[in-house]
Amino acid sequence: MKTVRLLLGDQLNYEHSWYGKTNDEVVYFMAEMKQETNYVKHHIQKVVAFFKSMRSFSDWLKSENHQVIYYQLDDEKNQHDLVENLKQLIKDHNIEKFEYQLPDEYRLDEQLNDFCKKIDIETEAVDTEHFLTSRTDFVAFFKGKKQMVMEYFYRDMRKKYDIMMISDKNPEGGKWNFDQSNRKKWKGSPEIPPEKNIKNSVAEIHKMIQKAEIKTIGSIDVANFPWPTNRKDSLQLLDYFCEELLVHFGDYQDAMHTEERFLFHSRLSFAMNSKMLHPKEVIETVVSFWRSNKEMIDISQVEGFVRQILGWREYMRGMYWKEMPNYRTLNKLNNTNSLPEFFWTGNTKMNCLKHAITQSLENAYAHHIQRLMITGNFALLTQMHPDEVDAWYLGIYIDAIEWVEITNTRGMSQFADGGLVATKPYVSSGSYINKMSNYCKDCVYKISKKETEDACPFNSLYWNFLDEKREHFKDNQRMNMMMSLLNKMDKTKLEALKNRAQAIIANPDDY
Known part of the structure; x- marks a missing residue:
């Protein structure tokens, strides 16, 4: 039976069972389509990375003697719409059966x-054979539970896959979570090894996109594209992380610094989200390396990494499939403001935002704390509409695919889901930023001041946000202490803070 098998741009699983044997009656179809480049404005590195990775995968399929039909962006047959391309393909090749791997985006x-x-x-x-849970496992696990707490899900995953366990119930190291050990500020030491040199040439693809x-x-x-775009490069990057970065990853995974883009982070998220690497092989490689080097690497470094993949990544995907499509419309805090222009340029006097955004524009990358506690924190404190925040995060980061982006952004970062993902909003004054980075050191604004013109904008924005949204948080136990402090605050002081905050919200590009 003449069969066409569709492969989407994030379905580059070299280990999928489809490829175990060849069949002259089967043809694989891949396409670079404007449908996918234009539904949101993406970072140029993101578009290039997907196209380059797709072409590498197509070449690999051909080298394995599979039949492939591949439409480049400028192919005259390419109608840039998935359905129209498939309809024409089925007609032209007398296709009798259509097969596809389940997409990870609802649309x-x-x-x-x-x-x-x-x-x-x-x-x-068929399944993509990538994730460690099915679309419905999450719903089954939390059935009958009042809250969908990630920690319990993570512990269950550790037990289910026997990862870092000494018995059926007891985790290695005596604790499930070493998060308290993962909050050190990097001050220039220990030395960060030079970045893994990949340096692909993508000039041809870039030129085609521009045209x-x-x-x-x-x-x-x-000329020096730094992201892995095939399985070989992805595996080399994984090995590099184990050998050079894992030893300090956990300690400094929340740290931020003006002179360092990646610190000890792995940069494996694109390789995983495009499925060039399987999460279980990543976890097993890292844990195995740690076991062989326990005298050098503390368990806290490894557990923090495992938790992000085995816990958070699978949890967010489960939440996505449970709550979509309604999730993409949630705006529980009724925020309506627009993103300032500096989110697209980095031109702001606030040093933390300038560095986090400029880094994102230059590298299509920022780590989770920069996304959560710098750009996300500011967006929430200035009450930006979650639709606009979603579109920005989905577009600017190379690893952003909706299943993982929207739950992290609309859920954890913007609290637009009202607490499905996070039990409290992740907001802070400038003190947290100062604690975890050197951003405040050379900023024109003063972290120690609150409501004056030279005060850190985050300080007044924080208290204004709590006051503006007090009805939303009055019954939130995790907000009790801060709401109590707000209620005890001198009214004149609160008014001054609110006046300062309102001026920033009205004209954020002036700050």
């Missing part, structure tokens, strides 16, 4: 479900 899942209902040939959807007039954000070095 594509809907599109393909609808397509299959309308065509008159046999269809079949097609795809609108993008950010910058790119086309």
Whole structure:
């Protein structure tokens, strides 16, 4: 039976069972489509990375003697719409069966479900064989529970996959979570090894994107593209993380510094989210390396990494499939303001935001604390509409695919889901930023001041936010202490803080 198998840009799983044997009746189809480049304005490095990785995967399939039809961006047959491309392909090649791997984005899942209902040939959807949980495991685990707490989900995953366990119930090291050990400020020591040198050339792809007039954000070095775009490079980056960075990863995973973009972070998220690396192989590689080097590497370094993948990553995907499509419309705090222009330029006097945003524009990357407690914190404190915040995060980061982006942004960062993901909003004054970074040292604003013109904007924005949203938090036990302090604050002082905050919110690009 003549069969076409669709592969999406984030389905580059070299280990999938589909590829175990060849079949002359099966052809794989991949396409670089404006449907995918234009639904949000993406970082140029993100578009290039996906196209380069897709082409590498197509080449690998061909080297394994599989038949492949690949539409580049400028292919005359490419209609830049998934359904239209498939319809024409089925017609032109007398296809009798359509197969696809289940998409990880709801919009594509809907599109393909609808397509299959309308065509008159046999269809079949299979798993991507990537995640450690199914779409429905999350719902089953939390059935009957009042809150969907990630920690309990994470512990269950540790037990289920026997990862860092000494018995069926007891974790290695005597604790499930070493988060308290993962909050050190990096002050120039220990030395950070030089970045892993990948340096792919992507000039041809970049030129094609420009010619097609795809609108993008950010910058790119086309001669020295630093991201892995095939499985070999991805595995080398994983090995590099183990050998050079793991020893200090946990300690400094929350740290931020003006002179260091990546610190001890792995930069594996794109390789994983495009499925070039499997989460279980990443976890097993890291844990195995730690076991062989326990005299050098503390358990806290490893557990913090495992928790991000085995716990948080799978948890967020489960939340996504449980709550979509309603999740993308949630705005429980009723925030309505627009993103300031400096989110697209980095041109702001606030040093923390300047560095976090400029780094994002230059590298399509910022680590989780920069996203959560710098840009996300500011967006929430200035009460920006979660639709705009979502679009920015989805576009600017190379690893941002909706299943992982929207739950982290709309849920944890912006508290727009009202507490499904996070039990309290992740907001802070400037003190937290000062504690975890050197951003405040050379800032024109003073971290020690509150409501004066030279005061750190985060200080007044924080108290203004609590006051403006007090009805939302009055019954939140985790907010009791801060709400109590707010209620005891001198009214004149609070008014001065609010006046300062309102001026910032009205004209954020002036600050």
